[in-house]
Amino acid sequence: MNKCNRTKAIFAGSFDPITNGHLDVIRRASKLFAELQIGILINPNKEPLFTLEERVKLIEDCTADLDNIKVVAFDGLLIKYCEENGIDVLVRGIRSAADVDYELQMAHMNKELDSSIETIFLPSNTKFSFISSSLIKEVLSFGADIENLVPEQALKELKIKIEKKEI
Ligand code: PNS
Numbered sequence: 070m071n072k073c074n075r076t077k078a079i080f081a082g083s084f085d086p087i088t089n090g091h092l093d094v095i096r097r098a099s100k101l102f103a104e105l106q107i108g109i110l111i112n113p114n115k116e117p118l119f120t121l122e123e124r125v126k127l128i129e130d131c132t133a134d135l136d137n138i139k140v141v142a143f144d145g146l147l148i149k150y151c152e153e154n155g156i157d158v159l160v161r162g163i164r165s166a167a168d169v170d171y172e173l174q175m176a177h178m179n180k181e182l183d184s185s186i187e188t189i190f191l192p193s194n195t196k197f198s199f200i201s202s203s204l205i206k207e208v209l210s211f212g213a214d215i216e217n218l219v220p221e222q223a224l225k226e227l228k229i230k231i232e233k234k235e236i
Contacts, residue, residue: 077154079151079158080108080160084109085115085117085206086118086127086223087131087223088202089197089218090197106154107128107139108150109124110143110147118230119230127220157186159179162190162192205227
């Protein structure tokens with residue numbers, strides 16, 4: 070498959086932790102761009118379970134078989150990071166209509182901040198469309214089996230958090 074002529078893209082999010090839905094978007098986007106950065110960002114509206122360092126390590130482990138992925142963590146404006154690092158595409162996944170308002174609002178704001186940077190939406194695979202990191206943590210805290218919903222490495226780390234009573 071030919072890659073898009075825009076070469077550097079970023080898939081940004083909180084990834085607290087990475088889910089199979091995220092990983093599916095990462096795998097598909099990595100085929101479209103020469104380089105795909107995974108940007109782990111502070112979402113001021115969310116209290117994270119995993120530290121930035123833990124999330125970086127987890128995503129690196131889960132994407133070790135992909136050769137054009139770079140995992141980065143930073144704070145501040147996403148658009149500023151893109152401008153400083155030559156990134157011209159923002160990739161976001163859309164799970165359902167419920168995501169659209171929030172995603173469009175962010176896409177429009179990012180476009181307002183820098184009109185040269187495009188947002189591209191990838192519809193999530195239907196089998197992952199109900200998954201969110203928050204819901205994963207909630208059901209896990211009540212003892213549910215989430216084996217098919219997160220990568221093996223994330224499952225292992227989540228179980229450690231449960232043992233330490235951090236969830
Ligand atoms: O996975 P999330 O939590 O929905 O991702 C949201 C995220 C982190 C991509 C968004 O909050 C973000 O871009 N934060 C960085 C600060 C910023 O640029 N805010 C303006 C967004 S229009």
